[in-house]
Amino acid sequence: MSATRTTTRPTPAMTTPLSRMTALARAEMTLLGRTKGALVAALFAPLVLPVSTSQLSKEMDLAEVGLNTGTLVLPASVGFSLLFAVYSVLVGALVVRREELVLKRLRTGELRDVEILAGSALPAVLTGLVQCLVLAVACSALLDLSAPSAPHLAVVGLLLGLVMCAALAAATASFTRTGESAQVTPMPLMIVSMMGSGMLFPLELLPDRVASVCELLPLTPVVTLVRGGWTGDLSAYEALGAVATAVAWIVIAVFAVRRWFRWEPRR
Amino acid sequence: MENNGHEHVIEVTDLRRVYGGGFEAVSGISFSVRRGEIFALLGTNGAGKTSTVEVLEGLAAPADGRVRVLGHDPYTDRALVRPRTGVMLQEGGFPSELTVAETARMWAGCVSGARPPAEVLALVGLESKAGTRVKQLSGGQRRRLDLALALLGDPEVLFLDEPTTGLDAEGRRDTWELVSALRDGGTTVLLTTHYLEEAENLADRLAIMHEGRIANTGTPAEVTAAEPSRISFELPEGYFAGDLPPLGELGVTGHETDGRIIRLRTHELQRTATGLLMWAAQAQVELRRLDVRSASLEEAFLGIAREASGERATTTKEYAA
Numbered sequence: 001m002s003a004t005r006t007t008t009r010p011t012p013a014m015t016t017p018l019s020r021m022t023a024l025a026r027a028e029m030t031l032l033g034r035t036k037g038a039l040v041a042a043l044f045a046p047l048v049l050p051v052s053t054s055q056l057s058k059e060m061d062l063a064e065v066g067l068n069t070g071t072l073v074l075p076a077s078v079g080f081s082l083l084f085a086v087y088s089v090l091v092g093a094l095v096v097r098r099e100e101l102v103l104k105r106l107r108t109g110e111l112r113d114v115e116i117l118a119g120s121a122l123p124a125v126l127t128g129l130v131q132c133l134v135l136a137v138a139c140s141a142l143l144d145l146s147a148p149s150a151p152h153l154a155v156v157g158l159l160l161g162l163v164m165c166a167a168l169a170a171a172t173a174s175f176t177r178t179g180e181s182a183q184v185t186p187m188p189l190m191i192v193s194m195m196g197s198g199m200l201f202p203l204e205l206l207p208d209r210v211a212s213v214c215e216l217l218p219l220t221p222v223v224t225l226v227r228g229g230w231t232g233d234l235s236a237y238e239a240l241g242a243v244a245t246a247v248a249w250i251v252i253a254v255f256a257v258r259r260w261f262r263w264e265p266r267r
Numbered sequence: 268m269e270n271n272g273h274e275h276v277i278e279v280t281d282l283r284r285v286y287g288g289g290f291e292a293v294s295g296i297s298f299s300v301r302r303g304e305i306f307a308l309l310g311t312n313g314a315g316k317t318s319t320v321e322v323l324e325g326l327a328a329p330a331d332g333r334v335r336v337l338g339h340d341p342y343t344d345r346a347l348v349r350p351r352t353g354v355m356l357q358e359g360g361f362p363s364e365l366t367v368a369e370t371a372r373m374w375a376g377c378v379s380g381a382r383p384p385a386e387v388l389a390l391v392g393l394e395s396k397a398g399t400r401v402k403q404l405s406g407g408q409r410r411r412l413d414l415a416l417a418l419l420g421d422p423e424v425l426f427l428d429e430p431t432t433g434l435d436a437e438g439r440r441d442t443w444e445l446v447s448a449l450r451d452g453g454t455t456v457l458l459t460t461h462y463l464e465e466a467e468n469l470a471d472r473l474a475i476m477h478e479g480r481i482a483n484t485g486t487p488a489e490v491t492a493a494e495p496s497r498i499s500f501e502l503p504e505g506y507f508a509g510d511l512p513p514l515g516e517l518g519v520t521g522h523e524t525d526g527r528i529i530r531l532r533t534h535e536l537q538r539t540a541t542g543l544l545m546w547a548a549q550a551q552v553e554l555r556r557l558d559v560r561s562a563s564l565e566e567a568f569l570g571i572a573r574e575a576s577g578e579r580a581t582t583t584k585e586y587a588a
Contacts, residue, residue, distance in 0.1 A: 014350065014379045023376020027365060034364045097362065105360025108324055109377050110349045 020111050024119030028093065032123050038089045042127050046081035050135070053077075053200060054143070065204035066233060070145030075227040076199040077135040078158060079219050082165045083193055086128040088186040090121055090169035095182040098173070104264040117257070121166040128165070132158055149232030153239055157225025160246040164218060167253035174260040193219040198227070221246040275299040276424055276455040277306070277323060281332035284318045292318035294479035295332065300472075305446065305456040307466040309568065310476035316459035317357055319476070320428050323457065324354050336424060350379040353422030355413045357429050357459075363402035367393060367412060370401060371419070378420035387415040392441065406433035414442065418449075425449065427458040431465060443469050463564045473564075475571055482571040487564055494562040494570060495520055495532035498540060502527045503552035517542035528556070536561055 032038055053076045057069045097103050097120065106116045136154075139145050148154055168189065176185040194200055197219035203211040214220055221242035228234030234242075277300035284293040293315045300306040308316045321327045322334055325341030325348060334341060341348045361370050371384035388394050391411040396404065404412065410433055417425060427446070431439040439462075446469060450456055460466055466473045467487050474484040483490050502508065508524055518535035533539040540559055547554050 015377060020377045023373050026376070027362065027369060027373035030369060031362050031364055100362060101356065101358065101360040102362055104326065105356055106377070107326060108349075108354035108356065109374070110346075110379060111377050112345070 015110055017112070017115055021115050021119035021122065024106070024111065024116065025122035028120050029123040029126075031093070032089070032127070035092075038092060042085040042089050042124070043131075045084040046077060046131055046135070049080045049084075050077040050139075056200060060201060060205065062202070065202055066231060067202055067227075068144055070139055070143035071227055071230050072202060073143060074136060074139040074145060074230065075223040077139065078132050078161065078226050079193060079197060079199040079223050081128050081131040081135065082161045082219065082222065083186075083190045085131055086124045086162060086165040087169050087172075088190060089127075090124045090166060091172045091176060091186045092179065092182045093124065094120060094170060094173035095176045096179045098262065099179055099265055101264060107263055113263075117170050117261075118166075121169070124169075125162050125166055128162055129158070145230065148230045150229050150234065152229070153234060154226045154229025156243065157222045157229065157246075160225070160243065160250070161219070161222035164222070164246055164250050164253065167250050167257065168218060170261060171253040171256040174256060174262065177266065189218070192217060196220070198223045215241075216245060218246070218249040274302045275335075276302045276304075276337055277457060278335040279319075279323070279332070280334075282319065282322060282329050282334055283331040284315075284322055284327065285330040291330075292479055293322075296474075296476070296479075296481045297332075298474050298481065298484060300455060300457055302455050303450060303453050304471045305450050305458065305469055307470035307473040308457070308459045308476055309461070309463065309466045309470075309473050309564075310459075311461060311572065313478075314476040315479040316476055317428055318479075320426055320457065320459055324352070324426050325349070350420065351423045353417035353420060353425045355410075355417040355425075355427045355430055357432075359409065359413075361401045361409070361412065364400060366398050366400055367404070368397040370412065371397075371416065374416045375419055380421060381419045382421060384419070387418050388412075390418065390445065391415045407435060407438050410434055411438070411442075414445070423453075423455060425454055425456045427456065429459055429461070431460070431462065439465070463568055467564045475568060477571050483567055490567050491562045491564055494566040495534055496536035496539075496559075496561045497530065497532060497566070498536075498543065498557075498559050499528060499530040500543075500554040500557045502529055503547075503550070503554065506550075506552065512542060512546045 032042065050073050054069055054073045057072050060072075062068055062072060094103075094117075103116060107113070111119070140147075169186075172185050172189070173182070176182045196214040197217050198214070199219070203214050203220070206214065215224075224234065224242045225239065225246075228239060228242075279299065280297050281295050282293055282297070283291065283295050285291045296315075296319065298306070308319060310316050322329050323336055323341060325336075325345050328342045336348050337351055339347045341352075365373070367388065368384065371388060375381040375384045385394065385397070388397060391414050393408065393411055393415060396408060401409065401412070410430065414427070414430060417427070425446075430446070431442050434442060443465070446456055446458070450471075458469070470487060472484070472486050473490065474481045475490065476482065483493075508529060511529075514522060514531065518533045518538045519531045520534060521532040523530045531539060531543075536559070543554070
């Protein structure tokens with residue numbers, strides 16, 4: 001403390017958005033590893049649930065709609081991974097950080113708001129990404145799944161899904177007050193997605209009118225694009241429609257976050 | 268913005284802050300803090316101190332008025348201000364499952380020109396707790412961790428919101444020494460406190476806040492100078508208040524009686540005390556429970572609270588000054 005300082009001081013090494021987000025993501029990764037509930041949800045649920053889907057699939061007439069067990073189970077697995085490892089884990093993490101006043105503390109520093117959210121989301125998003133890659137390899141090896149005929153569609157679908165689930169998690173956290181309610185608030189989207197986004201059964205097995213509504217659900221375009229990536233029977237028109245639906249959901253989620261996200265608990 | 272050592276690092280003009288429900292926490296306050304000065308916002312809980320500091324920290328926009336920190340609006344020019352400020356919130360803000368060292372490392376990654384985390388932990392005496400989870404720290408240790416992180420970037424301006432709440436006497440003294448040393452090194456410090464002692468010991472200037480307004484401001488000496496000194500004693504057996512020498516002539520500006528206890532207020536403590544003691548000596552009586560004290564911040568503080576509540580002892584008699 002003996003050094004006298006005046007108004008001039010050497011310019012310090014400035015942080016960059018990337019360095020700041022990396023520091024935050026690293027801490028979040030450590031925390032993810034220390035939260036048992038999140039760890040189970042992130043690592044096991046998406047690996048166990050596909051088994052039940054593959055059991056269910058045996059009772060369906062998949063060939064009629066141009067699918068087999070592999071092209072049903074893999075997109076479903078990606079969906080499970082996005083819902084459990086990314087979406088639900090992230091809702092909990094953001095709400096708990098807010099309750100602990102961590103978000104408020106972070107906002108006193110150099111991190112911009114978007115960096116705080118992105119840095120916090122990064123570990124969950126990476127977990128989801130790695131999981132999806134593992135699932136793709138596992139499904140290819142264990143189920144009758146040939147190489148993808150339009151891999152770019154699967155990649156686009158997966159990336160859109162990761163961004164969308166992170167954004168939807170922040171949006172859901174906007175309407176979640178406590179860590180306890182964070183156990184419940186992700187449920188509607190998770191259940192609706194499992195039932196209506198072609199994860200448990202293909203939409204083609206539903207009545208047309210119901211199916212066309214289900215196509216507008218957030219996770220449907222992701223499942224559609226990943227499936228199309230493997231089957232290769234998605235027209236450009238259908239693919240663009242799916243991308244547009246996914247982008248629309250991302251825009252809605254980002255709008256909701258900007259409008260309603262709270263950085264500190266209500267007094 | 269200039270100069271010759273009188274640069275105003277913090278400028279607050281007619282600041283108002285209103286919460287969602289319409290509650291006005293800060294009702295038009297103005298003050299400024301010079302570079303290298305410790306400025307204290309003193310007040311009871313709910314006086315509006317934290318609401319004020321949050322605006323200065325750039326966490327909230329003012330409802331009305333103008334705030335400048337280092338010449339910038341801390342809310343809209345966040346990127347320009349943040350690398351030069353350090354903030355200690357009133358409470359918490361650390362993930363409970365991280366260790367002290369992990370917390371410091373994370374924060375260091377978000378601070379331009381950060382000092383080595385171990386160095387600031389040592390500065391606040393937490394080096395032995397580096398491997399401890401935050402949730403296992405005592406309240407005082409958490410306060411010190413918060414202070415350490417606020418110091419990581421070697422900030423030009425430091426905001427400390429109740430920095431010593433929850434600390435024991437020794438920890439409080441350590442923090443005071445640290446903050447004084449920082450000031451001597453050129454750091455500008457704005458702190459809030461409800462400890463009078465803290466403001467009196469630490470602050471170069473202070474403002475007493477009450478119900479969203481600044482009730483009194485100046486150096487501790489200036490603020491207390493306006494306050495009277497106090498003498499109290501028990502009337503000797505067999506004497507009445509009327510038996511005392513004429514109080515006005517002794518420089519007494521007011522007095523209260525509470526049973527046998529007499530309380531005098533004066534701006535000329537020596538003259539009043541001398542007159543009173545000479546009278547006692549001549550009358551050969553003992554003034555039991557004699558208490559003579561010069562004006563203090565406590566008087567100023569309590570005076571403001573009393574005035575606000577409109578509470579006045581009925582026996583109080585004011586003399587024309």
